[in-house]
Each structure stands twice: as C-alpha cells, then as structure tokens.
Amino acid sequence: MKVFHGRADGGHSEQRGETFxxxxxxxxxxPATSGVTINTVFFAPQGRTYWHTHELGQVLQVTAGKGWICVEGEAPQEIRQGDIVFIGPNERHWHGASDASYMVHIATSLGKATWQEEVAEADYPKGLTLR
Structure with a gap:
C-alpha cells in the first residue's frame, strides 16, 4: 500500500497545451502506476481535450462546474458537479468545460492514451443553456 499526501509530485499545476x-x-x-494515471484537471470556459482514446477506458468524476463529454458519433452530453462518467476501452471521445463555465474533474485513465486531432469548432457546443 502507498499513501499519497497532497500532490503526487509535490510540484505546481501543469498547464496543458499540445493535446488541449x-x-x-x-x-x-x-503517479502512473501499473497503467493507471489519476489527475485533477481544471478547464477554463471553452477549454477541452483533443479527440483521444484510452486503452482500457477512463473514469471522470466532475467535482466543480459544468462541461461536455462527447463520444464519436453521438451528440455532446452535459456533465456537471457530482456526475461520474465511464468511457469504455478505445472509445474515441473528448471532454471539457462549457463555453460559460469552468469545469474540474478527477480523471482516472486506464492504460495508454492515444491522442488524435483537435475538436473542430463546429463540433463544440456554444450558447447552449445547461441545467
């Protein structure tokens, strides 16, 4: 058993860029252990991931704000504080904040992530009223 107190690496928040x-x-x-990575991720309004997959899936636990999760071939679905989302193995998806709210989630990623292209502006929902 390992106990982690505070940040796993003791450092500062990392601004993400190349795949966001x-x-x-x-x-x-x-820290990444046996193919499992856990991060707390803050998305400013309109911040989002690129399209990607996870070899064994991903679990998102939304802890604050409102945003979107979108699986390829489906319409984006609203996610907000208290929601838990499971994305299946190798399911192509993206997630991030709405255009009017920040969002924070804890992401548990299982297996290798494969990053793909940026989400097209036309595919990102703007101006929609979230509950």
Missing part, C-alpha cells in the same frame, strides 16, 4: 484547446491545468493525484 484553451486554458487547461492538471495536477497529478497519483
């Missing part, structure tokens, strides 16, 4: 649109920061909760 907008302002996104991540804090490692636990």
């Amino acid at each position: 649109t907008g302002t996104v920061y991540a804090d490692p909760v636990m």
Whole structure:
C-alpha cells in the first residue's frame, strides 16, 4: 500500500497545451502506476481535450462546474458537479468545460492514451443553456 499526501509530485499545476484547446491545468493525484494515471484537471470556459482514446477506458468524476463529454458519433452530453462518467476501452471521445463555465474533474485513465486531432469548432457546443 502507498499513501499519497497532497500532490503526487509535490510540484505546481501543469498547464496543458499540445493535446488541449484553451486554458487547461492538471495536477497529478497519483503517479502512473501499473497503467493507471489519476489527475485533477481544471478547464477554463471553452477549454477541452483533443479527440483521444484510452486503452482500457477512463473514469471522470466532475467535482466543480459544468462541461461536455462527447463520444464519436453521438451528440455532446452535459456533465456537471457530482456526475461520474465511464468511457469504455478505445472509445474515441473528448471532454471539457462549457463555453460559460469552468469545469474540474478527477480523471482516472486506464492504460495508454492515444491522442488524435483537435475538436473542430463546429463540433463544440456554444450558447447552449445547461441545467
């Protein structure tokens, strides 16, 4: 058993860039162990991931704000504080904040992530009223 106190690496929040649109920061909760990575991720309004997959899936626990989760071929679905989302193995998806709210989630990623292209502006919902 290992106990982690505070940030796993003791460092500062990392601004994400190459595979994210907008302002996104991540804090490692636990270092990558046996193919499992856990991060707390802050998305400023309109911040979001690129399209990607996870070899064994991903679990998102939204802890603050409102945003979107979108699986390829489906319409984006609203997510907000208290929601938990499971994305299946190798399911192509993106997630991030709405255009009018920040969003924070804890992301538990299982297996290798494969990053793909940026989400097209036409595919990102803007101006929609979230509950």
